[in-house]
Amino acid sequence: MAAARDLVLGVDVGTGSSKGVLTTLDGRVVARASRGPQPGTRRTTTPRPGYVEHDADAVWWDDFCAIARELTHRAADPDDVAAGRVVAVGTSGIGPTVLLADAHGRPLRPAILYGVDTRSVAEATDLEERYGADDLLRRCGSRMSTQAAGGKLEWLRRHEPDVFARARYFFMSNSYLAFRLTGEYVLDQHSASQSTPLYDRHEAAWIEDRCEEIAKGLPMPRLAWPSERVGAVSAQAAEVTGIPVGTPVAAGTCDAWAEAESVDVGQPGDLMVMYGSTTFFIAVTDGPRFHPSLWGTAGVRPGQSTLAAGMASSGSAVEWWRETIGSPAVGDLVAEAAAAPPGANGLIALPYFAGERTPFADADARGALLGLTLRTTRGEVDRALLEATAFGVRHNIDEIRAAGVDIRRVVAVGGGTGSALWPQIVTDVTGLRQELPAERIGACLGDAKFAAVALGAVGVDEAWNSVESATEPDPEAAEVYAGLYPAYRRLHEATADLQHRLSELERRTRT
Template sequence: MRAVLGLDIGTSSTKALLARFDGTVIAEVGRRHDVDRPAQGLVEMDAAVWWDEFTTLTHELLALAPEADVQAVGVSGIGPCVLLTDAFGEPLRPAVLYGVDTRTADLLDELTAELGGEDAIRARCGSGLSTQAAGAKLAWVARHEPEVWARAVRFTMPASRVVELLTGEYVLDHHSASQTTPLYDVRENVWIPEWCERLAPGLPMPRLLWSGDQAGVVTREAAAATGLPVGIPVTAGTIDAWAEGVSVGESVPGRMFLQYGTTMFMIVPTPEPTPVPGMWTTVGTHPGQPSVSGGMATSGAITDWLRRLVDGEWATMLEEARCAGIGANGLLMLPYFAGERTPIADPDARGVIAGLTVRHTRGDVYRATLEATAYAVRHNIEVLRAAGVEVRELVGAGGGLLGRLWPTIVSDVTGLRQTVPSVTVGASYGSAFLAAALVADVDIRQWNPPATVIEPDPVATAAYEPGYHDYRELYEATKAVVHRLAARS
């Protein structure tokens, strides 16, 4: 049976699957893992986890489906991240994660001025500098850990690290590169040599490929470690949100893709690279498919925090949140539990729960969490529209779609129709599709047709309107106090 393997390394777990060439999932496996938070604002991961879990999960998949003839491999992972390795390919320090790691906050103004100002950076890179920018993270390591920098010869992200270990090739996909701001030109699709040398002196940049391009083939050493056949092709891979977007066919201008996961990610394809203040302009997975994206620092992570805090069962708490009703019985939350990325770009923002009384239940708090993330989605949409980016409908994927309450709240708050596809496995499925496209003629519309459409309820949309305006006001009203608290944490 011909099959492809898709892998995704997420913030809290790694998932892998085997799929037939018609998109049917044969087997799925996963492993949970944790990130490290050595200090406030620092979020890292032991990169050994990425390869260890890939090899383990691959063996499990092959054992579950011994009849599978794996013909290609696709990979994705969290990003933009920074892993530095030495001349022997060994990691020099833990990987620095994406925008949830805010260590560069104090460096951004200096770097922006050094490169000629925000307008100059946006003109070439599409986005200004933020804690999401991997180029700024490279500069941070070069300045603060010179002994590490002196030994660094390569930098990779989770997907490109696995590709390197599978194939021996030092590559990075264009989309991931476009999030290494300010090192990559989103209009020319090339590295910016003078800015690479200024922020990452002496570090060779990886060869650039598009996400679905073949990076190389599985080597004999990698085959021995994974059980995969020698010589099968491997994609260049990409960042998980874009692979998940591929899995639902998100490359339609005006349709926003929402990734319901530990963090929430938003992607809107655009006809051409479009700078939007507070958001990220990227080049997408394929040539001619640029997009504007945004991301929350936490979303599903808050619900998981709450579940662990009260020792609750997910299904029970979800039903309690449903029963709480619109407005969570007078509760309002700011979901900035790890700072916030877009559109406020405030690493010192913190979570706030307003309106608590002794009568409130965990269901009310859970409901307030879901509503807060929906308000944040609407905030991002309003910023996009103000910059001329059309957003007329939504398409969702990810584990948060289970139970349908969360996407229903998002549709009601935004007033937008939302499509839920047949397969919501996520990025590993998108990675498998890209792998299949290396060796066969496949169509994601046949792999993963729409299954459900969530229509917004006009009555609910109107009922959420006061809550949204209070949400926007609450941040401004509490910002000064929250920043003082953050400085003492």
């Protein structure tokens, strides 16, 4: 009988669904699994406006267990193409999140999610005044926002003091999974760097006096890099997951950074552009870089630094249009948009349908369409919205370059790469060639790499995903967009005050 091949398990827990893979030690995917909302349950809860929460056991842990059982069952079947033995585990998840747990590691309340939960506005403002915007930017990498875990902890201390007093653990999604698997209390360096104002980017360590001020009595987790082995699967965890007892577990990290690792975005000058409902950017930098409009964080490889950015809406704005007109076939509308010329016959849009995050933080920014005529077609509107997202990408890239980043390689990921049109428009607007990887399953593939590195099977710098194709700039389209980009910027500047007035009207009148 042939010896069972070694496999690694990667699982990513998401806001709306979770995914997992089994791969060989060189990154070849042999099995996939996913888990979405369960019948009769609400995966994400919003108990009050601005509050967005997850039940850590019912969502994070149950998703992980279900995916792990499915994939380990397949690995144990000698007749399955995924047959083998699981020898290491890596995880990632939504972040930064804040989950408080008692002395036994049991959650005391639902987890507060990342920047979509905006309850900590006042706390973020107060903490920025206390420590100073420049100090936060230079020492922590980012200014305060509702994204930062430190502000969420401050909110809990102020508003739920009884819960806070009982807390002995502070988890994010991947660190809670690591704890349930191994019993170890650990957080990866990248996720910790999203805990402004509690983490020092230069020292790669907690700022002890600030932790004492904001999280008095709450021990901070020990820090590790995402691909470090932090423990082994316990007998209790093995029973509910199917993963063998003693299997090494990597620390893991936040989902977007795991996805960057899944497509080998790891060298200074590499940039990942994630196409989805929102657009997200991760640029690997040559040491800590700071910019008031961007998020400076630790990377996922030891000593690595990144700058990140994120648009509030992009694919979601296009999807709004497609749902509004009731297009019977998305493919038909994409074809109509592709048939329209660059510039959509004089139609230009702003993509701020959900405000904006970067390169300017403005929750009251709003979308716009300028240049409508009686001859405007639905395909032209669709193209104008895609072009608006591309102009937003260029705006963010301009800021990344202003921070001193020399962008040398761009990799496109996410569901929006399923059609060639959107990435091509972005390439024509930015002038940047984009590589599209062969495997686009997402963060769970990066988690599998973390597991393989933790095992010592591969080096952290080794390639994990091949390039399938690339987009190249079209000179004629690029010339059109070079003329339109300044108009896009001026349209926002000229209407910003009006956008805010309309946003206020919406708040007063919408029920």
